[in-house]
Amino acid sequence: MVVLCVLGGTPTSSAAKDTTEANAPLVIKVGVYDNYPKVFEDASGHYRGIFPDILSAISAKEGWKLQYIPGTWTQCLNRLESGEIDVMVDVAYSQERSKQFTFSDESTFINWGVVYTRSGLNVEELPDLQGLRVAVMKGSIHTSSNQGIKSILGRFNIKPSRYLEVDSYKEVFSLLDTEQADAGVVNRIFGAVFAKDYNVQKTPIIFNPRQLQFAFPPHGPHTPMLKAIIDKDLRALKKDRDSIYYQALDRYLTMGALAFAPEGTEDGETNKVILTDEERDWIRKHSVIRYAVDPEFVPYEFLGPDGSYDGIASDYVKLLSKRLGLNFERVPDLTWTEAMTMIKQGKIDVLPCVGKTEERQSFLHFSRPYSQFHRVIITRIDTPFITGLEDIADLRVAVQGNSSNAGFLESHTDIKPIFFATLKQALLSVSDGNTDAMVGNLAASAYWIRKMNLTNLKIAAPAGQDQRNLYFAVRADWPELVRIINKGLLSITSEEEQRIMQRWVGVEFKTGIERGVVRRYIINASIIALIVLAVILFWNFKLKKDLEKRREAEARLRYSNELKNVLSEVSTKFVNLPSRDINEELHQALQNIACVLHSQEAYLYKEVSENQLSCVYHWKEGAERTDICNFLEPVATHAPWRIREIKDGTVFNVPNVLKMDEALVASRDFLLERGVGSFVEVPLYYAYMVVGLLGVASQEDEREWNSEEISFLKLIGQVFTNALMRKKYEDALQRKTFELQQANDQLKDLDRLKSMFIASMSHELRTPLNSIIGFTGVMLQGMTGELNPTQKDQLSRVHQASRHLHELITDVIDISKIESGRIDVHVQSFPLREVIDEAVTTVKSQIKKKGLDLQLNMPEDLAMHTDRKRVLQCLINFLSNAVKYSEHGEVVIDVTSTQQTVEIAVSDTGIGIDEKDFPRLFEAFERFDSHLKVKAGGTGLGLYLTRKLVTELLCGEVFVKSELNRGSTFGMRIPMDLDNAKERQETRPETEA
Numbered sequence: 001m002v003v004l005c006v007l008g009g010t011p012t013s014s015a016a017k018d019t020t021e022a023n024a025p026l027v028i029k030v031g032v033y034d035n036y037p038k039v040f041e042d043a044s045g046h047y048r049g050i051f052p053d054i055l056s057a058i059s060a061k062e063g064w065k066l067q068y069i070p071g072t073w074t075q076c077l078n079r080l081e082s083g084e085i086d087v088m089v090d091v092a093y094s095q096e097r098s099k100q101f102t103f104s105d106e107s108t109f110i111n112w113g114v115v116y117t118r119s120g121l122n123v124e125e126l127p128d129l130q131g132l133r134v135a136v137m138k139g140s141i142h143t144s145s146n147q148g149i150k151s152i153l154g155r156f157n158i159k160p161s162r163y164l165e166v167d168s169y170k171e172v173f174s175l176l177d178t179e180q181a182d183a184g185v186v187n188r189i190f191g192a193v194f195a196k197d198y199n200v201q202k203t204p205i206i207f208n209p210r211q212l213q214f215a216f217p218p219h220g221p222h223t224p225m226l227k228a229i230i231d232k233d234l235r236a237l238k239k240d241r242d243s244i245y246y247q248a249l250d251r252y253l254t255m256g257a258l259a260f261a262p263e264g265t266e267d268g269e270t271n272k273v274i275l276t277d278e279e280r281d282w283i284r285k286h287s288v289i290r291y292a293v294d295p296e297f298v299p300y301e302f303l304g305p306d307g308s309y310d311g312i313a314s315d316y317v318k319l320l321s322k323r324l325g326l327n328f329e330r331v332p333d334l335t336w337t338e339a340m341t342m343i344k345q346g347k348i349d350v351l352p353c354v355g356k357t358e359e360r361q362s363f364l365h366f367s368r369p370y371s372q373f374h375r376v377i378i379t380r381i382d383t384p385f386i387t388g389l390e391d392i393a394d395l396r397v398a399v400q401g402n403s404s405n406a407g408f409l410e411s412h413t414d415i416k417p418i419f420f421a422t423l424k425q426a427l428l429s430v431s432d433g434n435t436d437a438m439v440g441n442l443a444a445s446a447y448w449i450r451k452m453n454l455t456n457l458k459i460a461a462p463a464g465q466d467q468r469n470l471y472f473a474v475r476a477d478w479p480e481l482v483r484i485i486n487k488g489l490l491s492i493t494s495e496e497e498q499r500i501m502q503r504w505v506g507v508e509f510k511t512g513i514e515r516g517v518v519r520r521y522i523i524n525a526s527i528i529a530l531i532v533l534a535v536i537l538f539w540n541f542k543l544k545k546d547l548e549k550r551r552e553a554e555a556r557l558r559y560s561n562e563l564k565n566v567l568s569e570v571s572t573k574f575v576n577l578p579s580r581d582i583n584e585e586l587h588q589a590l591q592n593i594a595c596v597l598h599s600q601e602a603y604l605y606k607e608v609s610e611n612q613l614s615c616v617y618h619w620k621e622g623a624e625r626t627d628i629c630n631f632l633e634p635v636a637t638h639a640p641w642r643i644r645e646i647k648d649g650t651v652f653n654v655p656n657v658l659k660m661d662e663a664l665v666a667s668r669d670f671l672l673e674r675g676v677g678s679f680v681e682v683p684l685y686y687a688y689m690v691v692g693l694l695g696v697a698s699q700e701d702e703r704e705w706n707s708e709e710i711s712f713l714k715l716i717g718q719v720f721t722n723a724l725m726r727k728k729y730e731d732a733l734q735r736k737t738f739e740l741q742q743a744n745d746q747l748k749d750l751d752r753l754k755s756m757f758i759a760s761m762s763h764e765l766r767t768p769l770n771s772i773i774g775f776t777g778v779m780l781q782g783m784t785g786e787l788n789p790t791q792k793d794q795l796s797r798v799h800q801a802s803r804h805l806h807e808l809i810t811d812v813i814d815i816s817k818i819e820s821g822r823i824d825v826h827v828q829s830f831p832l833r834e835v836i837d838e839a840v841t842t843v844k845s846q847i848k849k850k851g852l853d854l855q856l857n858m859p860e861d862l863a864m865h866t867d868r869k870r871v872l873q874c875l876i877n878f879l880s881n882a883v884k885y886s887e888h889g890e891v892v893i894d895v896t897s898t899q900q901t902v903e904i905a906v907s908d909t910g911i912g913i914d915e916k917d918f919p920r921l922f923e924a925f926e927r928f929d930s931h932l933k934v935k936a937g938g939t940g941l942g943l944y945l946t947r948k949l950v951t952e953l954l955c956g957e958v959f960v961k962s963e964l965n966r967g968s969t970f971g972m973r974i975p976m977d978l979d980n981a982k983e984r985q986e987t988r989p990e991t992e993a
């Protein structure tokens with residue numbers, strides 16, 4: 001791109017050839033007059049401005065030679081009419097003029113009139129000009145044409161108090177500035193450029209837009225060609241935002257007061273920049289500006305063999321001193337370091353050529369940049385390839401002390417450079433091997449490398465990607481000078497800049513080469529092309545390297561993620577896996593492991609005995625599924641070494657079976673036979689003991705098993721071991737549980753047999769007992785004849801003992817029936833009151849006998865649906881105990897109910913029960929000591945049976961409260977509807993059970 005542009009600048013246009021006689025360029029006569037900034041003569045007598053700059057660019061492209069014919073505006077128009085000139089610049093198009101001249105179609109730009117006022121006046125629209133003093137320029141198109149201010153105001157009948165007619169727009173502004181006029185008309189370009197220099201105010205009023213164009217003599221010999229080419233080139237220039245067209249507009253229109261003036265000013269020829277009064281004053285007061293230079297900063301600034309100040313910056317210093325009237329004076333014999341110190345101390349004022357660093361900004365003011373350099377890394381030729389600053393971080397890096405490169409390294413990198421007083425010394429240190437790399441600017445370094453013939457150095461890489469700027473730096477307490485220098489720098493045109501660059505860049509090639517422009521271009525272009533080429537090649541190489549690195553890293557990451565996924569999948573699966581599924585899942589998991597490791601086999605061995613491993617699980621690509629594989633024997637016989645080593649916790653990492661130890665030839669052949677090229681095996685631990693191994697085998701015979709894969713296998717192995725061990729213990733537990741279950745069932749059967757035996761035996765016992773009770777009763781009643789007192793006494797003892805035995809047997813039968821599960825439940829509906837009355841009847845005589853009170857508290861109409869007989873039996877038991885164990889006081893029956901349960905409590909004021917006996921209550925054959933124990937008689941089975949009836953038949957619960965010598969309350973809480981309760985019990989969720 002760069003190369004093409006430079007070469008494209010040579011005059012080879014076809015249009016030029018067509019119109020050129022022989023080789024001489026076509027001469028175009030251009031009419032010019034003074035109208036800054038559109039066209040004017042600069043200090044060196046050249047015609048400049050928007051129109052000439054554009055025309056120069058076109059003529060350079062077309063190979064014309066421009067000959068400027070200056071004159072007044074009217075002279076110019078006359079010459080155009082007569083054909084004395086070929087083209088005239090800056091002609092506002094009007095229909096009238098178009099009859100006289102030929103105009104270019106493409107307008108250069110549009111200009112219009114603008115109204116300004118003196119400061120403090122508020123003018124917004126045309127009527128506001130009524131009664132004001134309006135300054136205008138005589139003969140201007142914005143003053144007296146039919147679109148000029150006078151005719152516009154006339155048309156609207158707006159009457160200024162007077163028109164002040166002057167000769168130039170500058171005078172219009174002067175009148176406003178000095179308040180001799182209230183409003184004034186100038187063109188917009190003049191206003192934009194000069195308004196800042198006067199105390200004036202812009203208004204929104206604009207008028208009379210005019211296209212400014214090139215004009216040609218209507219019958220001129222070159223007119224058709226010139227019009228066509230200027231139109232075409234102008235169109236192209238307008239399309240390209242970077243073209244000379246926009247550069248010219250920017251330069252002249254947006255820089256405003258910074259641009260330089262057309263005419264000589266009061267200060268004379270030497271000061272061509274518009275400076276404010278204060279600036280001029282400042283320059284007058286500072287008659288000498290001391291500056292210091294870097295003697296070796298070729299080609300930017302350096303000292304020539306005769307000690308003269310040379311280089312790009314020296315030309316800028318010369319230009320500025322001429323334009324600004326500054327008196328620059330060089331302080332000689334300073335090194336760069338000394339110069340820096342002195343400017344800090346205010347002993348010198350300016351450094352004309354420095355780079356910006358953060359540190360320097362703290363004590364220097366920087367001008368706008370005026371030149372650029374590239375920062376590069378220089379190494380010896382034999383230094384391995386480097387790509388940038390990051391590659392030299394660990395090397396010894398040389399840099400010129402106090403240079404912007406040093407500042408850059410210190411503030412933007414971690415590099416700790418070694419400082420040298422001059423660039424030459426820094427380069428020599430790399431060349432001599434005292435340092436490894438140097439950071440410096442491309443042009444200067446390249447110059448000194450060639451100059452000192454340091455053939456072992458190379459430009460290795462760019463240090464950062466942007467180009468760096470060079471500036472004038474001014475001591476901290478002189479900000480005014482920066483502003484002045486900036487104005488000076490802005491006045492330097494791009495051609496001037498180019499000339500300076502051409503003079504100094506490639507300085508070392510000058511000797512022996514003719515100063516032909518084309519040749520120099522070619523040389524410069526070649527250098528640039530080489531650099532561009534080198535940079536492109538270098539970037540391609542670096543990009544390729546980076547891409548490879550990135551691909552590798554991505555692949556590694558992907559693989560690592562796959563391993564992690566398999567690990568997490570397997571761990572999740574195995575952690576709660578039911579033992580019965582372990583076989584199946586292990587087989588699947590082994591397949592997954594083999595696949596993710598790109599292997600064809602995965603297997604799990606467990607140690608069987610001292611010298612034997614048995615393969616328990618095995619997956620092989622394409623093989624029939626076998627959980628227990630069949631090569632137990634070869635492993636056991638041919639590889640005892642493997643068992644030993646695995647038991648020591650060694651990981652077998654065999655990247656190539658072919659290369660296995662000769663001593664293991666049997667194992668090797670066995671593995672080769674099976675198609676194993678490489679394998680890896682890790683030990684499995686349980687409770688710090690090796691219990692087996694997990695292995696993976698691949699057909700590849702150069703397979704490196706890396707540390708990530710090995711730790712993956714170890715972790716997976718741990719998951720397997722845990723699962724297998726769990727399975728082992730669960731299996732054992734299951735066996736034991738089964739045995740216990742069996743024992744338990746046997747016991748239950750025995751228990752049932754016992755209960756059945758007792759039940760049937762008791763029944764057999766009851767039959768004869770009934771006869772004894774019956775007949776003794778008959779005899780006692782004297783039905784079989786009178787008994788003497790002794791007979792009566794003895795017979796009544798027999799009778800009583802028999803009854804007791806009967807009660808006992810009845811209870812035992814009930815208990816046995818319940819325990820053997822042979823008791824039947826008869827559910828029926830009945831009013832509870834009925835049952836209570838019945839129970840009370842059975843104890844009525846006893847109550848009466850003992851003189852006890854009986855109380856019943858219960859709700860009316862309480863209906864029950866349960867086993868009536870059993871409720872009655874329980875109630876009688878409680879009531880008879882209450883009566884039995886009370887000698888006075890009362891027996892109270894309390895019945896309460898909720899929606900589903902009924903609570904029946906029987907309280908007495910009897911002997912009560914000691915707290916220590918509570919745990920034995922409701923147990924079989926438990927009777928507690930008291931003075932009533934013998935007298936009351938009893939079996940010790942009543943409460944035991946009651947509890948069983950309530951809990952096991954009636955689905956309820958019993959309760960007791962008692963206090964020794966105060967009384968007791970025994971009771972039961974039973975469901976009102978037994979069927980309902982049972983149903984509920986069945987559907988109740990297990991967790992609540």
Ligand code: ADP
Pocket residue numbers: 881882883885908910911912913926927928929937938939940941942943944968
């Ligand atoms: P027993 O046939 O001996 O009454 P129970 O099983 O009915 O057998 O009662 C067991 C023991 O509980 C009784 O011997 C007695 O010591 C005690 N007991 C039962 N009910 C009462 C009560 N209401 N007051 C005091 N003690 C009682």
